[in-house]
Amino acid sequence: MHSWLGPFLRVLKDRFPAIDVELTVDLSASLSPSLFSRGLDLTPQSGPFGRQISGGVDLGEFPQVWVAAPGLGLQGRALSLRDIARHPVLTHARGTLPFEQLRDQIATGRLVPLRYLWVPDPLRFRALYDAGLAPSYVVRAAELVQEVARVHLAAAEDQEKRSS
Structure with missing residues (x-):
């Protein structure tokens, strides 16, 4: 917006x-x-x-897309949730759909590579x-x-x- x-x-x-x-x-x-x-x-x-x-x-x-500061060195490779969780993640506010989607993705307990470039709906x-x-x-x-x-x-x- x-x-x-x-x-x-x-x-x-x-x-x-x-x-x-x-x-x-x-x-x-x-x-x-x-x-x-x-x-x-x-x-x-x-x-x-x-x-x-x-x-x-x-x-x-x-x-919506994932965005990371270039200095974090996260570009050019598949990332796991563990890779992402090593850094602060700024999200939408609690109770919003994007926040809930991210929370649900992380709550699975499986730290899987995000090869398919998962983004919120x-x-x-x-x-x-x-x-x-x-x-x-x-x-x-x-x-x-x-x-x-x-x-x-x-x-x-x-x-x-x-x-x-």
Whole structure:
């Protein structure tokens, strides 16, 4: 999401210059209750989505990858979980899907080589809003974030094809 948040905020400001955007960055688990209690108008957030709301647009699935500092010397070879566990691993917050996937992978107790380049499932994003009560500009803002996210997904896919 960090790759398209700035472009989305610029497009939103261009289309709706009189609207003040108050940005709240938090986990989806924290954003959802605020959306349902009408404390937030629009939440671009990652799944899983515990509750349904009347309005929303798909923003796509964004892949996740393992990243290590070059100085760790982990590139160019198959790694075991033991190899990885020798270093601090920064993950998503507890209770999130990527954290649980990593925890489950490690919890098997088998320290197997990660020859297949295991990565967490892609994060699915949606822009959620209350379709019955949201002003029309909130609905349009959800559509704008969808457009911006699609542009960034397409650019990432093009880059991946060129590097393959």
